[in-house]
Amino acid sequence: MAEIIDGKQLSKQIRHNVGERVAEIKESYGKVPHLVVVIVGDNPASLSYVKRKKRDSERAGMKSTIIHKEASISEEELLEIVRELNEDPDVHGLLVQLPLPSHMDSDKVIETIRKEKDVDGFHPLNIAAVHTGAKGILPATPKGVLSMLKGLDVDLVGKEAFVIGTSNIAGKPIGMLLLEEKCTVTYAHSKTRDLKPHARHADIIVSAAGVVNLVTADMVKEGCIVIDVGINRVEGKLVGDVDFEGVKEKASYITPVPGGVGPMTIASLLENTLECFEHLEGIE
Numbered sequence: 001m002a003e004i005i006d007g008k009q010l011s012k013q014i015r016h017n018v019g020e021r022v023a024e025i026k027e028s029y030g031k032v033p034h035l036v037v038v039i040v041g042d043n044p045a046s047l048s049y050v051k052r053k054k055r056d057s058e059r060a061g062m063k064s065t066i067i068h069k070e071a072s073i074s075e076e077e078l079l080e081i082v083r084e085l086n087e088d089p090d091v092h093g094l095l096v097q098l099p100l101p102s103h104m105d106s107d108k109v110i111e112t113i114r115k116e117k118d119v120d121g122f123h124p125l126n127i128a129a130v131h132t133g134a135k136g137i138l139p140a141t142p143k144g145v146l147s148m149l150k151g152l153d154v155d156l157v158g159k160e161a162f163v164i165g166t167s168n169i170a171g172k173p174i175g176m177l178l179l180e181e182k183c184t185v186t187y188a189h190s191k192t193r194d195l196k197p198h199a200r201h202a203d204i205i206v207s208a209a210g211v212v213n214l215v216t217a218d219m220v221k222e223g224c225i226v227i228d229v230g231i232n233r234v235e236g237k238l239v240g241d242v243d244f245e246g247v248k249e250k251a252s253y254i255t256p257v258p259g260g261v262g263p264m265t266i267a268s269l270l271e272n273t274l275e276c277f278e279h280l281e282g283i284e
């Protein structure tokens with residue numbers, strides 16, 4: 001029977017640590033990190049994420065601003081807003097909430113964000129840093145997954161890790177971070193012929209596909225660590241990619257959905273904002 005990794009609790013601890021550091025810096029330097037979130041349009045899920053980011057950053061003692069624009073603004077107008085925020089010395093962390101309206105090129109918008117303020121870690125140079133092992137800003141969800149794994153009393157070196165999903169924001173960087181930890185990493189994607197032989201071999205499974213019931217008990221070996229990044233909505237309820245009830249009987253550790261990876265993503269975002277602030281302000 002698996003131990004459940006409590007993402008809510010871990011994230012609370014991380015947010016508390018960030019808050020303490022922010023208070024310390026405020027005391028010594030009289031400044032706090034400022035996170036700006038730009039949102040375009042009225043996607044209800046995006047609006048609620050953005051509000052949560054503002055709430056949690058303020059709770060950690062940071063300054064936070066939401067810039068909310070109509071879905072009808074042009075791409076150039078949005079790029080101009082980003083360029084101004086890039087130049088603004090009072091802004092330390094900057095993110096543009098995705099998805100953007102279809103008339104905008106998200107890649108172009110993200111590439112325009114100054115990489116030193118890119119708290120989402122989506123800028124191509126920050127993504128490249130994950131792949132080369134160079135110093136950069138880690139994307140929030142992969143960073144949260146790594147924090148969870150490192151928080152376990154488990155040596156990651158030499159572990160067989162199976163990562164399902166290869167997107168640039170989740171699967172691919174998660175696998176690269178595990179590779180940096182000296183895991184042996186196998187990736188799967190929608191064209192992988194059969195997940196089972198890879199999964200059954202794995203010491204760690206991370207599923208980031210967005211497919212309900214993708215990982216079932218028969219695929220998992222006894223004692224495997226299972227991290228569920230997936231967020232799916234089934235009859236109004238949030239569920240992950242993993243058949244939690246079945247898999248928890250065989251895994252050694254497992255993350256629930258909700259209350260697993262999700263809360264860690266925001267905690268990592270706050271850590272990134274603090275890191276950007278310290279870097280930009282030259283604070284050790």
Ligand code: NAD
Pocket residue numbers: 141164165166167168169170171188189190191192208209210211214229230231232261262263265
């Ligand atoms: P995406 O659609 O960009 O990528 C999905 C990946 O899964 C692709 O590589 C695809 O090939 C693979 N895939 C799809 N079906 C598959 C199958 N049947 N077998 C194997 N691989 C399959 O999605 P994403 O943005 O990477 O997000 C993935 C999931 O993680 C979604 O459910 C998303 O909501 C969730 N997510 C959660 C958080 C969080 O904070 N918890 C953050 C980001 C993404």
